[in-house]
Amino acid sequence: MLRRKKVFTKPQVDSKRRKVVCRTGTEEQQEKRFFNIRKGVKRIRENLTExxxxxxxxxxxxxxxxxRNCQSADRREVENRRSKERMAILRKKRAVTSKIxxxxxQAFH
Known part of the structure; x- marks a missing residue:
C-alpha cells in the first residue's frame, strides 16, 4: 500500500524553530495579500480613462x-531638539569649569 507524503510535519520541538516556521508563514500570507492588492489596483487602473x-x-x-515633507520636518525637529540638548550640556560644563x-x-590670592 502506498503511503501519502505528509504535507504538514509536526512542529519542531525547539520553540525558536517553531517561531521561525510561524513567522515565515505569516510573511507569505502578507506577500500574497500585497500581491492581490497590487493586482486589484492594476485592474482598476486599466478600467480608468486616461x-x-x-x-x-x-x-x-x-x-x-x-x-516626504512631513518626514523631513520631523527629522529637522529631532535634530533641533538634539542640538538644543547638546548646547544645554555644553553650557552646564562651561559653568562648572568657570566656577572651578x-x-x-581665589585660592592662589
Missing part, C-alpha cells in the same frame, strides 16, 4: 510629497 489615470497619478505623487577656575584663582 484623464482619470493622470489625476490619480498626480494625487499619489502629491501624497508622496506631503509624506574662579575657585582656583
Amino acid at each position: 484623464e482619470e489615470r493622470t489625476h490619480t497619478g498626480e494625487e499619489v505623487l502629491s501624497r508622496m510629497r506631503t509624506l 577656575e574662579n575657585l582656583k584663582l
Whole structure:
C-alpha cells in the first residue's frame, strides 16, 4: 500500500524553530495579500480613462510629497531638539569649569 507524503510535519520541538516556521508563514500570507492588492489596483487602473489615470497619478505623487515633507520636518525637529540638548550640556560644563577656575584663582590670592 502506498503511503501519502505528509504535507504538514509536526512542529519542531525547539520553540525558536517553531517561531521561525510561524513567522515565515505569516510573511507569505502578507506577500500574497500585497500581491492581490497590487493586482486589484492594476485592474482598476486599466478600467480608468486616461484623464482619470493622470489625476490619480498626480494625487499619489502629491501624497508622496506631503509624506516626504512631513518626514523631513520631523527629522529637522529631532535634530533641533538634539542640538538644543547638546548646547544645554555644553553650557552646564562651561559653568562648572568657570566656577572651578574662579575657585582656583581665589585660592592662589
